[in-house]
Amino acid sequence: MLFVTLLSTRPGNTFQEGVARRLQWDYPEGANVLAEYWLETESPRVVAVVEAESMDPFGQIRMDWGDMFEIEVFPAMTAEQGLEMARQAMSSGQG
Secondary structure: OEEEEEEEEOOOOOHHHHHHHHHOOOOOOOOEEEEEEEOOOOOOOEEEEEEOOOOHHHHHHHHHHOOOEEEEEEEEOOHHHHHHHHHHHHHOOOO
16 A cells, blocks of 8 residues: 655754654665655655555654654555546446
8 A cells, every 4th residue: 555654843853853863764664665755844844655555664653753743644546546546436437
């Protein structure tokens, strides 16, 4: 499954603290990171696109980063997948 993870900076944390920790940290097993973006905003500060079989890796991410970030995880699909679902729904009369 595909997930989009949004990390928003909690008050009192600095970008430098986050970068120092990120240099020493790797995503947990079961999280295949497709992309990670650092934004020039506090909310969200980081956007990660992750493939995972379950929500399990996100529990570890929350434990590792929950003190520094408010973390939201959303199931997602690619535009191609969404369009294919729409085509199938329309052709079966569900749309």
